[in-house]
Amino acid sequence: MSDRLKLLRTVTADLIFLALVLTGAAVFLELAARALQRNSRPLIPSVLDDFGGPRLEKELDLPVKLPHYGRMQLTTDATGARVADVTARSANRADGILFVGDSQILGWGLNFSATAAARLAQRVHVPLERVTILAAALQDPERELSWARDYTRAHPQRLRIEVVALNLGSDPDDMYMGRAADHLPSSGRVTSWLSHHSVAFIDFDMLRLALEPRQKDAHVEVNYSMLLLNDTERTILAEGVAASLDRLVRALPPADQRAILIIPQDSQVDASQFLKYRALYRTDADFALHQAAQREAVRHLEAFQSNVVARLRTRLNIPVIVLESALRAALNQPDLIDVQSHHLMAAGQEVAAQALAAGMGIKP
Secondary structure, three states: OOHHHHHHHHHHHHHHHHHHHHHHHHHHHHHHHHHHOOOOEOOOOEEEOOOOOEEEOOOOEEEEEOOOOOEEEEEEOOOOOEEOOHHHHHOOOOOOEEEEEOHHHHOOOOOHHHOHHHHHHHHHOOOHHHEEEEEOOOOOOOOOHHHHHHHHHHOOOOEEEEEEEEEOOOHHHHHHHOOOOOOOOOOOHHHHHHHHHOHHHHHHHHHHHHHOOOOOOOOHHHOHHHHHOOHHHHHHHHHHHHHHHHHHHHHOOOEEEEEEEEEOOHHHHOHHHHHHHHHHOOOHHHHHHHHHHHHHHHHHHHHHHHHHHHHHHHHOOOOEEEOHHHHHHOOOOOOOEOOOOOOEOHHHHHHHHHHHHHHOOOOO
16 A cells, blocks of 8 residues: 555544544534523524615524523514414415514514514404514614515515504614624525524624623713704704605505504613613713713604604604603503613513504504
């Protein structure tokens, strides 16, 4: 046997051994991650589309356990829309309900039955298999347009109720500052497969993000667009927001009833909500500075909200429901707004469903 052949066999054996070791290590890490997370995902798998808009991964059916939330089941259809369960993927959605928005509408950390969409469906006796939620974190009306068009092509059936939401806690900033969800993976096949099947992959991605150097005192809840722009510029932004919502509504399937839901920043509902963000600032003085800025931002948000509502009512002959007063009236309820973020919890989702039913003239 020649020396070259011996070397080739040795190298081949070493490569096979290395592959077996790496495979064993990957399996061990995956099993360890699943045991640690109790076989649930620590975040909601999302990807960016060709227009930079976040979407949920397609054909998901997996448990998710977000930090300080309970375990939830997340199921999506072939368009990435959230549905009640696997059987709902193929259900006829005619005379159904569609909610469109961001993480507030998605039901962050909540099971499908706890969402405002599901709670409204119960009031009008629409089965959950005909309820769909087109929503993802870091989404805004401008970047959701492509997703809405894809959904309409897949499901053109006429719906009973359609609700499109504007989240004042983040959407104006996202649209003004053009924030991209650059930490989300692209929709490549390998990434998509790992997002579906690997808990360890998501854990390591979250660890990578946690270890990245982050600038303190750059908190998005301050609503920079409300502070950086003057009155004229905020008016222009309000027109842009209203125009984006108009385009989004018109891109969706036809519906018997439609409405726009305006979800307030948590500090609009209760100024003390900003106290939960204290840990993000180095010193009391830093926090006090941003707290004062938040109070100023809220004052501008109130005027901005009124401006957007007026423009929407001119553009669209549909109800525009402002959720702020209903949430403020329910502040004594537990599980209204998340204690660590701005998200609506189960009681907040119920308040949203009640406000929508009242604003749209829906009777039980």
